[in-house]
Amino acid sequence: MNEIQTELKNQLEKYRLQKIEPFMEEDDHNENFRMDIFRELGSLGFCGMTLPAQYGGSELSYQDLCVALNEIAKSSVSYSVTISVSAMVQNIINEFGNEEQKQKYLPELTSGQEIGAFCLSESGSGSDAASLKTTAKKVDGPTGPGYVLNGAKMWITSGGIAKTYIVMARTGAEGSKGVSAFIVEDGTEGLSFGKKEKKMGWKVSPTREVLFQNCFVPEANLLQSEGDGFKIAMAGLDRGRITIGSIACGLAERALDEATKYALDRQQFKQPIFDFQGLQFMLADMATETEASKLLVDRAAYLYDNGVSDQKLASMAKLKSTDTAMKVTTDAVQILGGVGYTSEYPVERMMRDAKVLQIVEGTNQIQRVVIARSLKKAYQK
Ligand SMILES: Cc1cc2nc3c(=O)[nH]c(=O)nc-3n(C[C@H](O)[C@H](O)[C@H](O)COP(=O)(O)OP(=O)(O)OC[C@H]3O[C@@H](n4cnc5c(N)ncnc54)[C@H](O)[C@@H]3O)c2cc1C
Structure with missing residues (x-):
């Protein structure tokens, strides 16, 4: 992570812990979207990160956007996804819109006053x-x-x-x-x-x-x-798949964090459950898969930032990271045992939030179709 990304991450970590985390369980239960939270994230510059300054954006990179979405997802996949989809709409208008359309629609989206x-x-x-x-x-x-x-x-x-x-x-x-x-x-x-x-x-x-x-x-x-x-829709989705990947990685990281802390704290048979090799191996796999997913998402974002349109890699990043989020959140519930299945801990919500990541913006079967099609094209004479 470079200096800008570390600063973004730290700022968002502080924000989410103060402003989002305390309400997440209640808001999840009541299905309550807080427009003031979204607008505040906008006023902090997180709703138009990659757009040109002339339309109110911050001219940051896709890698930077992924760092931000990853961090927000640790407390709330919902706000992260709202920003991600709105960013996809902005990118579509910025890339395919004419000057009049950009001036009319982008500023209220980049500022976070409105949602796309x-x-x-x-x-x-x-x-x-x-x-x-x-x-x-x-x-x-x-x-x-x-x-x-x-x-x-x-x-x-x-x-x-x-x-x-x-x-x-x-x-x-x-x-x-x-x-x-x-x-x-x-x-x-x-x-x-x-x-x-x-x-x-x-x-x-x-x-x-x-x-x-x-x-x-x-x-x-x-x-x-x-x-x-x-063509416009598919271009939007190719990028959207990278940001969905960053959200999945944030979810997996938080679930791993919750599971590790719990395993070190919880005693059974007169020892922390972390000391059972069966759980150590689960945690080691969770950490490895999470890190591998982060690298793949970061690579896809890096290529996009450098003008390389690699549809296959975007699909791989989405596929791997969302399958990882599903596996890691499910294993986190398992490691927490009974309490993992209750809303006393956030891992049950994370497991529910992970599932749909395997479905949206092209199901993970469709990602495999895209990857296989690209393989065939590369090898066909
Ligand atoms: C919470 C949520 C938010 C969403 N947000 C949006 C949004 O903002 N905008 C939007 O446009 N859409 C949105 N979607 C829709 C989402 O993109 C679709 O649900 C998704 O593309 C799958 O389509 P489907 O549900 O019709 O499933 P289907 O296409 O009917 O697929 C059913 C099953 O068949 C499999 N399948 C289908 N075709 C193939 C194939 N060729 N090879 C192998 N398997 C295949 C699928 O993988 C899946 O397992 C959202 C969905 C959800 C649940």
């Missing part, structure tokens, strides 16, 4: 995202040319609390080439939200259906050209 959401999945199209059915029909609207959106997006992180939605909708034929990407603002007529999903984990982060019923968006809200939407 990414709307790709539908009830019938998850892994097979290119089969999405939401339509965007070109029309001459009352205020000029635009598109009328109809359809339902499912599982949208920050649905209902976000202000800026990137929405993938079909403007052309079946398949990925018929998909376009639009910016839709909260408050637009015809945009509404379904009920909050009852989830196993990520309870502080609201997940909702986002519904479009004859929802008119002006032509100015189209990102790039018609048919570019799938």
Whole structure:
């Protein structure tokens, strides 16, 4: 870690221990997202870390962003994921938006005043995202040319609390080439939200259906050209997978910390349970897998920062780190025994929060599909 990253980490550690950690159990139980926490993280500069200064960003690297998300995730995966998805939306607008779109939408997202959401999945199209059915029909609207959106997006992180939605909708034929990407603002007529999903984990982060019923968006809200939407979505996800990896590593590190401290403290058979070799080997494996995952995520972020687009490595980082988070949090519950299964300790929440990391932004089966496809391409004559 360089000097900037050490400073970021220390600042965020202090913040999360004072402002997030004390409320996590209660907020998890009540499924309570605190907008003031998100906005405070924004005012401290953590919501627009990688964006250019002219749009309110801090011009830091992806590696720096990963350090920040990793640290926040040690207390709350939910806030970390909210920032991560909003960062993905900002990056999409910054890379694919025109000057007018950047000036209009980026400052309120980089400052953390508002949240961004990414709307790709539908009830019938998850892994097979290119089969999405939401339509965007070109029309001459009352205020000029635009598109009328109809359809339902499912599982949208920050649905209902976000202000800026990137929405993938079909403007052309079946398949990925018929998909376009639009910016839709909260408050637009015809945009509404379904009920909050009852989830196993990520309870502080609201997940909702986002519904479009004859929802008119002006032509100015189209990102790039018609048919570019799938390419835009995939570019966003390639980066999102790296940040999801950093969140998974934060979760694994915290679970390892809780399990080690408990094992050293808890006595059975007149000795600390840490002294049983069976547990030592579990902890050694947990530490090794966590470190290996951190290195892989850091490598993927480093390559991205240095202009190398390596989809395979981003998938490997997401796959390895989220499988590690699942294994390490599950083993942490095991090491704590009965109390590990109760909300007296945070490891049960961490185990619940880890599971969905293996599902979002491409399931871990889909990451394997991406990695295998890339292997085949490299070896095929
Ligand atoms: C809490 C939460 C937050 C989310 N946030 C967002 C969001 O903000 N924006 C958004 O757009 N989406 C979001 N999602 C949706 C998420 O990206 C999808 O759930 C995910 O892509 C999987 O799609 P699916 O649920 O339809 O599963 P399916 O695609 O139906 O998959 C079911 C099973 O089949 C497997 N499978 C499918 N295809 C293959 C294949 N080719 N090879 C091998 N196995 C395969 C999958 O791995 C999985 O195990 C979120 C989901 C959750 C649960």
